[in-house]
Amino acid sequence: xxxxxxxxxxxxxxxxxxxxxxxxxxxxxxxxxxxx
Numbered sequence: 001x002x003x004x005x006x007x008x009x010x011x012x013x014x015x016x017x018x019x020x021x022x023x024x025x026x027x028x029x030x031x032x033x034x035x036x
Contacts, residue, residue: 004011012022
């Protein structure tokens with residue numbers, strides 16, 4: 001976001017538009033964190 005001159009929010013929206021995940025979690029890590 002910093003190098004593209006977009007706010008973090010705008011950059012995340014652009015990534016989402018192109019199907020690029022903002023967070024790269026392994027399913028096991030995500031499940032473990034959700035159970036905390």
